[in-house]
Amino acid sequence: MKSFHARLKTKVATVAAAVIAAAGLVAPMAAQAWEPSKPVEFVVPAGTGGGADQMARLIQGIIVKHNLMKQSLIVVNKSGGAGAEGFLSVKEAKGDPHKIIITLSNLFTTPLATGVPFNWKEMTPVSMMALDQFVLWVNADTPYKTAKQYIDAVKAAGPNKMKMGGTGSKQEDQIITVGLEKATGTKFIYVPFKGGGEVAVQLVGGHIDSTVNNPAEAVAQWRAGKLRALCVFDDQRLPYKAKVTDTQSWNDIPTCKESGVPTDYVMLRGIFTSPGVSADQIKYYVDLLAKVRETPDWKAAMEQGAFNQTSMSGADFTKWLTTAEANHRQLMTEAGFLAK
Numbered sequence: 001m002k003s004f005h006a007r008l009k010t011k012v013a014t015v016a017a018a019v020i021a022a023a024g025l026v027a028p029m030a031a032q033a034w035e036p037s038k039p040v041e042f043v044v045p046a047g048t049g050g051g052a053d054q055m056a057r058l059i060q061g062i063i064v065k066h067n068l069m070k071q072s073l074i075v076v077n078k079s080g081g082a083g084a085e086g087f088l089s090v091k092e093a094k095g096d097p098h099k100i101i102i103t104l105s106n107l108f109t110t111p112l113a114t115g116v117p118f119n120w121k122e123m124t125p126v127s128m129m130a131l132d133q134f135v136l137w138v139n140a141d142t143p144y145k146t147a148k149q150y151i152d153a154v155k156a157a158g159p160n161k162m163k164m165g166g167t168g169s170k171q172e173d174q175i176i177t178v179g180l181e182k183a184t185g186t187k188f189i190y191v192p193f194k195g196g197g198e199v200a201v202q203l204v205g206g207h208i209d210s211t212v213n214n215p216a217e218a219v220a221q222w223r224a225g226k227l228r229a230l231c232v233f234d235d236q237r238l239p240y241k242a243k244v245t246d247t248q249s250w251n252d253i254p255t256c257k258e259s260g261v262p263t264d265y266v267m268l269r270g271i272f273t274s275p276g277v278s279a280d281q282i283k284y285y286v287d288l289l290a291k292v293r294e295t296p297d298w299k300a301a302m303e304q305g306a307f308n309q310t311s312m313s314g315a316d317f318t319k320w321l322t323t324a325e326a327n328h329r330q331l332m333t334e335a336g337f338l339a340k
Helices: 004-031 051-065 084-091 106-114 147-157 172-184 196-204 215-223 279-293 296-304 314-335
Strands: 040-044 073-077 099-103 124-132 135-139 163-167 189-193 227-232 267-273
Touching: 040 051, 040 084, 051 073, 051 099, 051 124, 051 267, 051 279, 051 296, 084 099, 084 106, 106 314, 124 279, 124 314, 135 147, 135 196, 135 215, 147 172, 147 227, 163 172, 163 196, 172 189, 172 314, 189 196, 196 215, 196 227, 215 227, 267 279, 267 314, 279 296
Parallel strands: 040 073, 040 099, 163 189
Antiparallel strands: 099 267, 124 267, 135 227
16 A cells, blocks of 8 residues: 555646646647637728729639638728728728738828828738739830830820820829829820720720720730730839730830830739737738738739739838838829829
8 A cells, every 4th residue: 555655746746747738738729829710801992893803802712712711701892982981991990800901002092182081001011912013005006116116206296195095083094194204204195994994995996095004904905916015114024924915925025114214103912901900910811811822823813914923011011111102192292183
């Protein structure tokens, strides 16, 4: 028979082992990273069918296909007030990590042009997913082979003689047009349309002289030989070398600077979440979106849409946003687009 001291020693060891085992079970639970506990609302501050909507649904589809989230991601379009409805809904959801929003350059242009009480700093930056490109297009039946030739023709025609078509007013296409005018000493008649598809059709029909459409908005007409791509508004050529037309790839299009037209402009495709969320909650979305960008589905979509695949988060993203806001303010001030 064991002595009292032996029995006590055994009992103490048993209790200690139980405590250690319990601690082992509890520790991982305490250290478990945050993840959504209910469906996440994915706000699109634009209408259905546009570039932001398409990218949001691409992200949603990839997440579902590759089972990257336990909870569902629900896309909700809130396009009122040039996107202000969507931005304000996220701004007002303080501390709610179950709401994210995809942004484009209306993140800057909408508050500047409308005076709506919103600034991007009132949301939480998560990740830049990509940058959308713009290309200077002309009708393929015109004699202009380079951007410089076209700009020289615009100068020769005189102010307000040549028509630049674009999507909307006081938004990206018109801002690029103003930047182009400032850089080259030209002056276009800017003609706004409802969407990039309509803009491309108008250029094919000869009703306008040029456009600054996104690649995806004009690729069908380019492939068909109806439009000519003169330059891309970026500081480097697109990397995609597969032929799109019989003779050209996206990589064959020179930058506007290469062509003697010193203008560049790229449009943000970024993700934000509500203000006041925690570092763990931000990290969840940063990691989730990094996984999205690694999928073959994402990479194929980036090439198909001829996107600049620059991505960033954290301090780098915040710095980029600060610079982009200042650039938009300067361009819009010079153009007289600021809200009175």
